[in-house]
Amino acid sequence: xxxxxxxxxxxxxxxxxxxxxxxxxxxxxxxxxxxxxxxxxxxxxxxxxxxxxxxxxxxxxxxxxxxxxxxxxxxxxxxxxxxxxxxxxxxxxxxxxxxxxxxxxxxxxxxxxxxxxxxxxxxxxxxxxxxxxxxxxxxxxxxxxxxxxxxxxxxxxxxxxxxxxxxxxxxxxxxxxxxxxxxxxxxxxxxxxxxxxxxxxxxxxxxxxxxxxxxxxxxxxxxxxxxxxxxxxxxxxxxxxxxxxxxxxxxxxxxxxxxxxxxxxxxxxxxxxxxxxxxxxxxxxxxxxxxxxxxxxxxxxxxxxxxxxxxxx
Numbered sequence: 609x610x611x612x613x614x615x616x617x618x619x620x621x622x623x624x625x626x627x628x629x630x631x632x633x634x635x636x637x638x639x640x641x642x643x644x645x646x647x648x649x650x651x652x653x654x655x656x657x658x659x660x661x662x663x664x665x666x667x668x669x670x671x672x673x674x675x676x677x678x679x680x681x682x683x684x685x686x687x688x689x690x691x692x693x694x695x696x697x698x699x700x701x702x703x704x705x706x707x708x709x710x711x712x713x714x715x716x717x718x719x720x721x722x723x724x725x726x727x728x729x730x731x732x733x734x735x736x737x738x739x740x741x742x743x744x745x746x747x748x749x750x751x752x753x754x755x756x757x758x759x760x761x762x763x764x765x766x767x768x769x770x771x772x773x774x775x776x777x778x779x780x781x782x783x784x785x786x787x788x789x790x791x792x793x794x795x796x797x798x799x800x801x802x803x804x805x806x807x808x809x810x811x812x813x814x815x816x817x818x819x820x821x822x823x824x825x826x827x828x829x830x831x832x833x834x835x836x837x838x839x840x841x842x843x844x845x846x847x848x849x850x851x852x853x854x855x856x857x858x859x860x861x862x863x864x865x866x867x868x869x870x871x872x873x874x875x876x877x878x879x880x881x882x883x884x885x886x887x888x889x890x891x892x893x894x895x896x897x898x899x900x901x902x903x904x905x906x907x908x909x910x911x912x913x914x915x916x917x918x919x920x921x
Contacts, residue, residue, distance in 0.1 A: 623855015637836060646832075655697070655698060665802040681800075685788070691778055692778055700712060700716075700770070727856075785852070794850030865897060
């Protein structure tokens with residue numbers, strides 16, 4: 609049953625704006641994870657963030673008096689949890705133990721395209737050819753920039769496989785969560801997914817603390833862990849899932865094409881990554897492609913159904 613009081617405002621402009629806010633929040637996730645790893649165990653950073661965010665989610669759900677999801681929604685929330693509560697955070701954290709934030713941005717550039725694919729497979733969205741053309745052009749610009757000097761090392765490493773797994777799982781979680789947010793709302797979707805995951809995240813975080821207690825972590829490491837817990841794992845999804853629900857998963861998901869460039873910018877400010885003229889040029893190309901994707905319409909499932917009914921009548 610569709611929840612009419614979920615607070616979603618329909619419309620592509622609203623969806624794009626909320627999506628951009630979510631991307632701004634997520635663009636700092638990899639650098640913040642790298643900071644946190646300088647003082648905390650990888651499993652605490654990867655899973656503990658979800659445990660902390662899950663406690664915040666309980667407070668939010670109680671304050672909002674949110675009704676419990678129905679059985680079908682719980683099953684879909686399990687997919688959301690698999691993708692964004694466990695898959696992406698754990699895989700990226702383990703990858704960054706031996707890789708860099710800039711290198712991670714290379715593979716994460718694939719996320720918008722993979723999100724669109726899962727939107728088609730699971731959500732029934734059918735973007736027009738122009739949409740795919742602009743999206744693929746933006747993706748090529750990001751990958752071309754990184755291949756031309758963005759930090760890719762030679763050969764395929766274990767960290768690369770973890771990052772690819774992170775992208776695939778996150779794309780599934782984004783597509784499923786964006787579709788589910790049409791019923792539950794963005795804030796409730798991520799909150800219920802976090803609560804559903806607590807029976808796993810809390811014991812794993814506790815075990816990590818017991819086996820590898822922090823040894824006087826720096827203020828930067830504490831900030832990084834706090835950021836990925838409160839922003840990356842919780843508040844950022846409020847805007848992101850609401851944007852995907854309002855503007856369409858495949859369409860709004862493409863604003864994430866700008867995230868790798870933003871991530872490199874944060875990495876330059878905090879981690880000493882070099883930013884040169886190539887970075888500025890790539891950023892401009894990506895932003896143009898993102899704008900082009902927003903000029904095309906992506907039919908949401910209910911619009912496709914209405915069109916089919918009109919054709920039959």
